[in-house]
Amino acid sequence: MFLNLLFIASAILTILGAVLVLTTKNIMHSCVFLLTSLIGIAGLYATLGADFVAVTQVMVYVGGVVILMLFAVMLTGGKDFVSKAQNLLGLAPTMGNAFTYVMASFVGVVFILTNIQLIKRLGEFSKLKNNGSFVSTVNELGMLLVKDHILAFEISSVLLLGALVGAAIIARPRKQ
Amino acid sequence: MNQTIVSYLAQYEFFDFLIKIFGENSLLLTTLIFAIAAGVFVAVAATIGGLGTYAERKISADIQMRLGPNRVGPYGLLQFLADGVKMITKEDVMPNSADKFLFYLAPMLCLVGVFATLAVLPISSGFTLVxxxxxxxxxxxxxxxxxxxxxxxxxxxxxxxxxxxxxRGASQIISYEIPVTLSVLAITLTAGSMSFGNIVSQQEGFITNWFIFHNPFSFLAFFIYFVGAMAETNRAPFDLPEAESELVSGYHTEYTGMRFGFFALAEYIEVFVVSGVAAALFLGGYNLPVHVSIDILPIQFIQVTILVGKALALYYVIIWVRWTFPRLRVDHLMSICWKYLTPIAIFNLIGSAIWMVAFRGQSIVQILGH
Known part of the structure; x- marks a missing residue:
């Protein structure tokens, strides 16, 4: 009951944030609404019993990504960057040209096809649902990361290290 | 698994009486207890934040051989209430060219972020919200x-x-999050848990059981955490975001009245929270020196006193540091974080891991004792 209420609240927060991101014209406000949406997703994870993933979501997105986005937006124009282009309904900016829409619809088709595969197996997942009591996922997650998924873990850490070194090389002062 | 204030109170007899009124497993009762407890937490934290401003002025006056506020109430104790009333009754000015929505949102975000941390602050073994x-x-x-x-x-x-x-504030807070998180991770590694209750209960007993004295690396981690926390809460000598000699008062220059008050309050409560966390992670938390049953209600209040006492002692140190050291330069601030604290914290984390493997998690006192 309580979890259902929280789930619905989080879902509404996520969808509302996403809709506001699309409809608002000020890009700084968009970033803040994106924050709402991301916190809503963290809430969804929490209600599904994935406590560690939920907190990681807040850590990575609220503490890192959104602040970086705001920084990037501010340093490249900030609130002056208001899109004047409108779509047919006059509600939202058009956001791109024909090519964007072709690519987006392609991605959309792929997304829907993969989601259908997931939805097919929905019956199996619902059997796994626990009796509402939370179990700590931290230990299990840690063991899985260093046992079964060690390759993915290492590859992503090398990728992040590469990004870090690359950023340092780009940002370092040039020798004249 | 998650111990909450409701599950703690459920063991007492008066809880059965409440259950009779609200019915078994009542959602309403749980929500009500959480709401009251959260209200009490926020009210107490706000009072501590308000008294923090008084303490700041009084201690700074002491350091500079002045008297400090001494007119309102005994020893000027009610000064913060007078300030609060003043701030609420002030005109709420907003600059013409300000971004209205974000201008209203920003102080709320600060306050929400700080109050949300109170939910896990381990105030005692039973009264911790969750x-x-x-x-x-x-x-x-x-x-x-x-x-x-x-x-x-x-x-x-x-x-x-x-x-x-x-x-400056955003870059500083993001940067100093890294050494702080790494030093907290060293303690998480030592305790083998991320739950405050578990970490604190492992430090039960005498002063030698505190995690700060567990091994040389955790000793170092405490100081990294403390310096980093000071920078994260924008306290001097790291108060670059509000450097009054160059930036008037930084990010809250344009704020007036209670909106400025929210920023100030958030800062003072955050200082209390980071002090409380430092006390819980490194300085034994709410544990009494002797073993006692936690089921007795007065013991809980003693535990609260112990934790708040430790936190306030650290609070004093933070204020003391503020009025003793000059402010850093921006590039020095960044180089301290990235060139000194972060490498030390990474070394520290690896050292803790090696210690845990090499000595099977024994503390230095246990090893010397044998």
């Missing part, structure tokens, strides 16, 4: 909302001083 099993991680994650509030406050004011202050 002892999440990812408590430490949650606290670090949710407190980054404060950085966002500082940044948005600086941006929305549309003033050059606020802008510079906000940018």
């Amino acid at each position: 002892d999440l099993n990812v408590g430490v991680f949650y606290l670090i994650a949710i407190s980054s909302l404060v950085g966002l509030g500082v940044f948005l406050g600086g941006y929305a004011s549309n003033s050059k001083w606020s802008m510079l202050g906000g940018m």
